[in-house]
Structures are given as C-alpha cells and as structure tokens.
Amino acid sequence: MIRSAFSNAGYGRQRTTALRSLAAAAAFGALAGAGAQTPGLAAMPPPVEIVYVCPFDRSIRGLEPGVCRAGNREAALNAEVPEPLEFPLTMTTVPPHLLPGEPVQLRFEVRDPWEQKVVDRFTVVHEAPFHAFIVSEDLDFFLHDHPRWTGAAFELGVTLPRDGFYRVLTDFLPEAATPQLLTRSLFVGDGRTTPRVLVRDYERKRGPNLEVQLEQLSADPVAGTGVTLRFHLTPDDGIEPYLGAAGHMLVVSDDLIDMTHTHPASPGIGSFADFRVVFPRPRVYRVWVQFQRQGVVTTAHFDVPVQPGGG
Secondary structure: OEEOOOOOHHHHOHHHHHHHHHHHHHHOOOOOOOOOOOOOOOOOOOOOOOEEEEOOEEEEEEOOOOEEEEOOEEEEOEEEOOOOOOOOEEEEEEOOOEOOOOEEEEEEEEEOOOOOOEOOOEOOEOOEOEEEEEEEOOOOOEEEEOOEEOOOOEEEEEEOOOOEEEEEEEEEOEOOOOOEEEEEEEEEOOOOOOOOOOOOEOOOEEOOOOEEEEEEOOOOOEOOOEEEEEEEEEOOOOEEOEOOEOOEEEEEEOOOOOEEEEOOOOOOOOOEEEEEEEOOOOOEEEEEEEEEEOOEEEEEEEEEEOEOOOO
8 A cells, every 4th residue: 555655744745855955065065085986886966057948848958059949849948947846756666555575566756847748868877777775663664776667667676574664765866957856654464563662872882894883073962053974994905885875874763753864075085985964953863875886775774863053
C-alpha cells in the first residue's frame, strides 16, 4: 500500500525543511580538503544559471540554444533563469501490498510541472541520474541505491525486512531544471515499528576494512546554524571515490521529518572528510556516512543531538 508522504501536515513540512537545509549547507561554500585530491574524482555539475525554454510549451527545455516545434508552430528557445519548482513524482509498487521479506519493485515516474509530461532527460550527478535512500522508522534499516531507467520511469528492486513504516528519499536533477529532493512513504505488512529514541553516539565504527571516527570541530550543533562534522578514516591508504564523491552522507531526524543527502565540503580524499551540515530543528539526528576503500564500501552511522537556537 502506498500513502503519500504529504498526506498529513507533519510530513508535508519535510520538503520545505530539507530543501532549506540543503540550500543553507551549500551557501557555506567549499572548506579545506582532506588531503590531496585523487585524479578521476568526478565533480558536481556546475550550477545551471541559464536554461533555454520553448515559449509555447515550457516542458520543452534544454541547456543549449535552439528551436522548438509543435504542429505548424516554430520558435526560438528563450534564455531564462531556471525556476525553483518541484517536479511531481509518483511512486508505485509491485505488488501493491508489501510484505516483510518479500521482493518488491519500486517505480518512480517524474512529470514536468507545466504540462504534466513524463520527464525523460536527467543530468547525471555523482555517476547516477537518480539516487534513492530508504530508512525504516526504527532507523535500523538503511539503503542507498540507484534505480535503473526503463525509458519512462526509474525502477528499483528491494526487499524490506520487517513490518512497519519506511521513508524514501529521492535525489535527482531533471535537465534544465533545479535539483529535486523528494520524499515518499511505504507501509510494509500490517504493523508499525516503534520509533527509536536516539541519544548521542560518537563511538568509533568498524566496517569491513575501514574504521570511521566522528569528530565535532565546533560547539554542539544548534538548529539552523552550520556545523562541521569531521570523519577520520583508518587506515587512510586505499581510500577511493565512491559514486563520484569523496563520501556520501544521509542526515535523518529521529522523527523522519528531515532528510538531507550531502557530500564532503571538498572533493579531496585522505585521512579525514569534512561535511558541513545545517540541522533544521532541535532533535537528535542519525547521520549515515559511506566511504570506499580498496573497492569495499563502509557504511557507518552516528547520532547527533541538536540544541535549540538562541533566536
């Protein structure tokens, strides 16, 4: 059964807070890197400042000048600043009723906000046109994967381990548009899991061939204020780019309202990686990080309490 992430007021606020958090984090700019840069590390596409739009059909757009045609009409594309609009996203499942431990196919269809046409052109960001994250309500289950393009939608096969509520964060960039960070919800089986009560957890985590240690470089995080989280990597030899970035981070509040996907502030790879984060509200946040060493990906999580702002 699929229920919209925006079917209640609480989760409807998530879209706004996540985008505000992402925009605020980006505003801090690049920080000092963690060691020398590694050749071949893919960079984020530069911000799109100008797009070219058809004057009689805004769904026809591109990154280069040109013309658009429809029937007997033809016109030059107009140069514009991209509009910060949300693209409608429909998530469906096969089968429609989900059971724990049973395979399910998730299907993500994106439409444009002007003509409601299916979008079939996306910008590849960090080696993939579509990133998907899934977390369970008790925050025990975490998945970062990349649905495949079928020609009309993105599809992802998953198996969700137990009954309960899951949140899905999608991260994608339609061509000649602005980045999209959208959430949807899944209910598995007939039950609900108990939300986890998080407390501060900065303990060292051990992966298959890598240890990750969180160091907070400034005072305890305050809601709405940027903070740098530094992750020390041991051993530091053989650290490699993972999906075109020095590392990946998913930040999720304990009530699953706020979800943000971000990357190190500098593309350099070395013995540590710095992430600049803005936590939107005074909660406890679970922070997952992913790094790759000698072809093996380590996923580690830490729990970060965030204090109320002084304003």
